[in-house]
Amino acid sequence: MPRRVLAVDLGGTKTATALVDESGQATSERRAPATRSVEETAGHIAAAAEGACGVGVIVPGVYTPATGRAWCPNLWGRDEVPLRDALTARLTVPVAIDSDRAGYVLGEAWLGAARGCRDALFVAIGTGIGVGILSDGRVLRGAHGVAGAAGWFALTPEWRDAYATTGCWEAESAGPALASAAGAADAETVVRAAREGAPDAVAVLQRAARFTAMGIANLVSAFDPVVVVLGGGLGAGAADLLLPIVENEARRWAQPLAMARCRLVGSALGDRAGLLGAARLAWSLLEAEPGHDRDQVSPRTR
Amino acid sequence: MPRRVLAVDLGGTKTATALVDESGQATSERRAPATRSVEETAGHIAAAAEGACGVGVIVPGVYTPATGRAWCPNLWGRDEVPLRDALTARLTVPVAIDSDRAGYVLGEAWLGAARGCRDALFVAIGTGIGVGILSDGRVLRGAHGVAGAAGWFALTPEWRDAYATTGCWEAESAGPALASAAGAADAETVVRAAREGAPDAVAVLQRAARFTAMGIANLVSAFDPVVVVLGGGLGAGAADLLLPIVENEARRWAQPLAMARCRLVGSALGDRAGLLGAARLAWSLLEAEPGHDRDQVSPRTR
Numbered sequence: 001m002p003r004r005v006l007a008v009d010l011g012g013t014k015t016a017t018a019l020v021d022e023s024g025q026a027t028s029e030r031r032a033p034a035t036r037s038v039e040e041t042a043g044h045i046a047a048a049a050e051g052a053c054g055v056g057v058i059v060p061g062v063y064t065p066a067t068g069r070a071w072c073p074n075l076w077g078r079d080e081v082p083l084r085d086a087l088t089a090r091l092t093v094p095v096a097i098d099s100d101r102a103g104y105v106l107g108e109a110w111l112g113a114a115r116g117c118r119d120a121l122f123v124a125i126g127t128g129i130g131v132g133i134l135s136d137g138r139v140l141r142g143a144h145g146v147a148g149a150a151g152w153f154a155l156t157p158e159w160r161d162a163y164a165t166t167g168c169w170e171a172e173s174a175g176p177a178l179a180s181a182a183g184a185a186d187a188e189t190v191v192r193a194a195r196e197g198a199p200d201a202v203a204v205l206q207r208a209a210r211f212t213a214m215g216i217a218n219l220v221s222a223f224d225p226v227v228v229v230l231g232g233g234l235g236a237g238a239a240d241l242l243l244p245i246v247e248n249e250a251r252r253w254a255q256p257l258a259m260a261r262c263r264l265v266g267s268a269l270g271d272r273a274g275l276l277g278a279a280r281l282a283w284s285l286l287e288a289e290p291g292h293d294r295d296q297v298s299p300r301t302r
Numbered sequence: 303m304p305r306r307v308l309a310v311d312l313g314g315t316k317t318a319t320a321l322v323d324e325s326g327q328a329t330s331e332r333r334a335p336a337t338r339s340v341e342e343t344a345g346h347i348a349a350a351a352e353g354a355c356g357v358g359v360i361v362p363g364v365y366t367p368a369t370g371r372a373w374c375p376n377l378w379g380r381d382e383v384p385l386r387d388a389l390t391a392r393l394t395v396p397v398a399i400d401s402d403r404a405g406y407v408l409g410e411a412w413l414g415a416a417r418g419c420r421d422a423l424f425v426a427i428g429t430g431i432g433v434g435i436l437s438d439g440r441v442l443r444g445a446h447g448v449a450g451a452a453g454w455f456a457l458t459p460e461w462r463d464a465y466a467t468t469g470c471w472e473a474e475s476a477g478p479a480l481a482s483a484a485g486a487a488d489a490e491t492v493v494r495a496a497r498e499g500a501p502d503a504v505a506v507l508q509r510a511a512r513f514t515a516m517g518i519a520n521l522v523s524a525f526d527p528v529v530v531v532l533g534g535g536l537g538a539g540a541a542d543l544l545l546p547i548v549e550n551e552a553r554r555w556a557q558p559l560a561m562a563r564c565r566l567v568g569s570a571l572g573d574r575a576g577l578l579g580a581a582r583l584a585w586s587l588l589e590a591e592p593g594h595d596r597d598q599v600s601p602r603t604r
Contacts (some may be wrong), residue, residue, distance in 0.1 A: 062559070119445035131524075135444070140437055142526020142560065143421035147437075149557035152523040154516035156458055159554070167523070168555065214456035221454040221469070222433075222524050224444020252461070253470065255451035257364070258444065 005286070006052040007279035008045055009103065010034065012060050012074035015041070016271075017048050020279035024111045029275070038070075038081040046090035055095040056282030058103035058274050059083065062145040070097070096281040100124075101148050102139045103277030104267075105132030108229045110280045112268035119225040122273070123150070123216060125235035129170040132277075133223060155214045172211040175234045178204055191238045209242050213249030220262050221255040231267030239266030307588070308354040309581035310347055311405065312336065314362050314376035317343070318573075319350050322581035326413045331577070340372075340383040348392035357397040358584030360405035360576050361385065364447040372399070398583040402426075403450050404441045405579030406569075407434030410531045412582045414570035421527040424575070425452070425518060427537035431472040435525060457516045474513040477536045480506055493540045511544050515551030522564050523557040533569030541568030 004019040004027070011034060018029040030048075035041045049055050061072030068084025070076070087095050098106075105114065105122035114120035114134070122132035129151035133140040140147050151174065152167030162171040171177055175187035182190040182204040193201035216228055230239050230246070247264050254262075267273055306321040306329070313336060320331040332350075337343045351357050363374030370386025372378070389397050400408075407416070407424035416422035416436070424434040431453030435442040442449050453476065454469030464473040473479055477489035484492045484506045495503035518530055532541050532548070549566050556564075569575055 135437065135442055135449075136440075138438075140442070140525075142437070143528045144526055144559060144563055146557055146560040147524065147526040149523045149526070149560060150520075152555065152557040153520050154555035155456060157512060157516065163555070167557065210459060214459065218452075218455045218520060219524070221451045222449065222521070223442075224446055224449040224451070226445045253454065253456035253465070255448055255454040255469065257446060258448040258451060261446055 003053045004051070005054040005056055005279050005282035006045070006049045007275050007282065008048075008055065008057040009100065009274040009278055010041065010057065010059050010072070010075060011100075011274075012072075015044070016275050017045075018275055018279070019052060020276065022283060024276060024279070026272075026275070026279070034075060036076070038076055038083055038086050042083075042086035042090050045087060049091060049093060052093060054093050054282040054286045055087070055091060056103075056278035056280070056285075057083075057087065057095060057097045058100045058278045058281070059097065060100050063097050063099050064145050065097075065141075068097070094282070094285050096285040098139065098281055099132075099141075099145065100274050101130045101132035102141070103132070103274040103281065104231060105134045105229070105277070106139065106280045107269055107273035107275070107277030108231070108267060109134055111276055112273060113229045113265045114227045117226050119223070121219055121223060121225045121228045122267070123219070123228060123230050123235060124232035125174060125212065125230070126233035127175050128166065129174050129215070129232075131219060134225075135223060150215055150219060153215050153218055155211050155218075169211055169215045173208040173215070178208055178234070181207070187234050188237065191234070191241065194238075194241060205238070205241060206245060209245035210249055212242060213246040214253055216246055216264065217250040217253035217259070220250065220258050224255075224258045225262055227263045227265060229265055229267050231270070231273055233271075236267045236270050305355045306353070307356040307358055307581050307584035308347070308351045309577050309584065310350075310357065310359040311402065311576040311580055312343065312359065312361050312374070312377060313402075314374075317346070318577050319347075320577055320581070321354060322578065322584075324585060326578060326581070328574075328577070328581070336377060338378065340378055340385055340388050344385075344388035344392050347389060351393060351395060354395060356395050356584040356588045357389070357393060358580035358582070358587075359385075359389065359397065359399045360402045360580045360583070361399065362402050365399050365401050366447050367399075367443075370399070396584070396587050398587040400441065400583055401434075401443075401447065402576050403432045403434035404443070405434070405576040405583065406533060407436045407531070407579070408441065408582045409571055409575035409577070409579030410533070410569060411436055413578055414575060415531045415567045416529045419528050421525070423521055423525060423527045423530045424569070425521070425530060425532050425537060426534035427476060427514065427532070428535035429477050430468065431476050431517070431534075433521060436527075437525060452517055452521060455517050455520055457513050457520075471513055471517045475510040475517070480510055480536070483509070489536050490539065493536070493543065496540075496543060507540070507543060508547060511547035512551055514544060515548040516555055518548055518566065519552040519555035519561070522552065522560050526557075526560045527564055529565045529567060531567055531569050533572070533575055535573075538569045538572050
C-alpha cells in the first residue's frame with residue numbers, strides 16, 4: 001500500500017479532506033460542515049489522520065509560522081487561535097500548515113495549470129479576492145502572512161465607502177459585488193444571465209472584469225510570473241467569460257516584457273486545488289532535509 | 303589593511319564606484335560619466351578593481367542571472383548585452399551583478415532605513431518608478447528579472463495614452479509627470495515652488511502624491527513588508543512633502559493588518575543606497591558557501 005498524507009482544506013463553511021499519495025492520487029475524499037472550535041477541528045483531523053504518514057492543513061485566513069497561530073475570522077471568530085499546538089497535541093505524524101491561498105498555488109503548480117512553474121500566481125475570486133504567490137519556487141507570505149491580499153488593490157482614485165471593509169478590487173469584482181450591482185441573489189445568477197446574453201448582466205460582468213484586468217496587470221508587473229491561474233468560485237466558474245476581457249485589458253496596463261511572457265489561464269483543479277496543495281505541503285515537509293524548511297514544524301520527536 | 307570590494311553603480315548618465323569594507327565603510331568614492339559600450343565599461347571596472355577581493359555591480363535595467371545578460375536601454379541601447387562575460391573575462395575576483403532596484407533595497411537593509419529587515423521595499427521615484435523587493439531576506443526578481451515594475455501599476459480605469467510608454471503610476475507621479483503638469487523645466491523646480499507655497503505646484507504635487515499613495519498601498523497589500531523606503535531623486539528629495547500625504551492616503555487603501563505593521567520612511571542613504579547595495583551584493587557572494595547562492599557566479603576558478 002502506498003504511503004499517504006492526510007490533506008485538509010478548512011473552508012469557511014465546509015472542510016474537505018482526502019488521503020493523497022506521492023503522485024497526487026486522492027482517496028477517501030470527503031466534505032463535511034466546518035466546525036466552529038479549533039479543538040473540535042483538531043480532533044476531527046487527528047481521527048482522519050489514522051494511517052497517514054503526515055498531515056497538510058490549509059486555513060481560510062492568515063497563518064503565522066513563527067507562532068503557529070491562525071487568524072480565520074470566518075471560521076473561528078476575530079481572535080487568533082493556536083492551531084499548530086492544537087494539532088501537534090493530537091497527532092503523532094508531522095503536520096504542515098499554511099494559508100488557503102498558498103495551498104491553491106501549490107496545488108496548481110504541482111498537478112494543475114501551473115505544473116512545474118517556479119513563478120506562479122493563483123488569483124482566487126469568489127466571495128473575496130486573494131492571491132497565492134509562488135516566487136522562485138517558494139511560497140511568498142510576507143512579514144505577517146498577509147502577502148497576496150490583492151483584493152485591497154486600489155484601482156481607482158474615486159473612493160467609495162464599500163472599499164473600507166473589503167478593499168477596492170474586491171468591492172468591484174468579487175461575487176457579492178456582481179450580485180449587488182445586478183440586483184441578483186448571487187454571482188452565479190449573474191453569470192448565468194450573462195451567458196444567456198442579458199445586456200445588464202453582461203455589462204455588470206464586463207465592468208467587474210475590467211477591474212480584474214487591472215488587478216491582474218498589477219500582479220504581473222509586481223511579481224513577473226510565468227503564469228496567472230484564475231480560480232475561486234467565480235474565477236473558475238466564469239473563466240471562459242472573464243479571461244478574454246482580462247487578457248485583452250491586462251496587456252494594456254501591465255509591464256510589457258513581463259506580460260508578453262506570462263500566460264493567463266483558468267484553474268485546472270477547480271475546488272480541489274486547495275486540497276491537493278495541502279497534500280503537497282505535507283509531502284514537501286516529509287521530503288525536506290531536517291532543518292531545510294524552517295517554516296514547518298515536525299512533531300515527530302515530541 | 304581591511305579587505306575591500308569594488309562597488310559599481312552603473313547609472314544611465316553616470317557611474318559611481320567605491321571601495322567598501324565589510325562594515326560598509328567606503329573609500330575612493332568616484333563618479334564619472336557613463337560609458338556607452340559594455341566592453342569599455344568592463345575595462346574601467348577591471349582597472350578600478352585593482353586590490354579589491356570582489357566586485358558588485360548594479361545596472362539600470364533588467365539583469366538575468368541565468369544568462370548573465372543585462373538589458374539597459376538607457377545605457378547600452380535596445381539590445382541585451384553579455385555583461386557577466388565581459389566582466390569575468392577581465393576580472394580575477396568574483397563578481398556579483400543585479401538590478402539597481404535590488405541594490406537600493408539591499409543597501410537600505412544593510413546600512414540604511416531598512417536596517418536588519420527581511421521584508422522591505424525600496425520605492426524609487428525619479429525619472430521613472432521602480433521597486434526593489436526583499437522578501438523573507440531574499441531579493442525577489444520574478445521569472446524574467448522584471449518583478450517590482452510597479453511604475454506600470456494601473457491606478458485608474460480612465461486610460462490616457464501617456465500610460466502606454468511608461469505605465470500609469472509613473473505617468474502620474476514620476477519626475478517628468480510633475481514637470482509637465484506644472485509646465486516647469488523639471489521636477490525639482492516644482493518641488494521648490496511647492497515648498498514656497500505656490501498653489502499650482504502644491505496641487506500638482508498633491509495629485510502625484512495621491513497616486514503614489516495608491517501605488518504604495520498596493521505594494522503593501524501585495525508584499526506585506528515591515529518597511530517601505532521612499533527614495534530616488536524625487537522620492538528622497540521631496541520625502542518630507544510626499545510622506546505625510548502618502549501615509550494618510552495609503553492607510554485608506556491598503557490591507558489594514560499589513561498597513562498597520564508597516565513603516566513608511568524616506569531613504570537614509572540617498573543616492574549612495576545603490577553603491578552600498580552593490581557592495582553588499584559582493585560581500586554576500588564572498589560570504590556564501592560554495593553553491594549556496596546559485597544566482598551569482600564566481601570566476602575564481604577560470
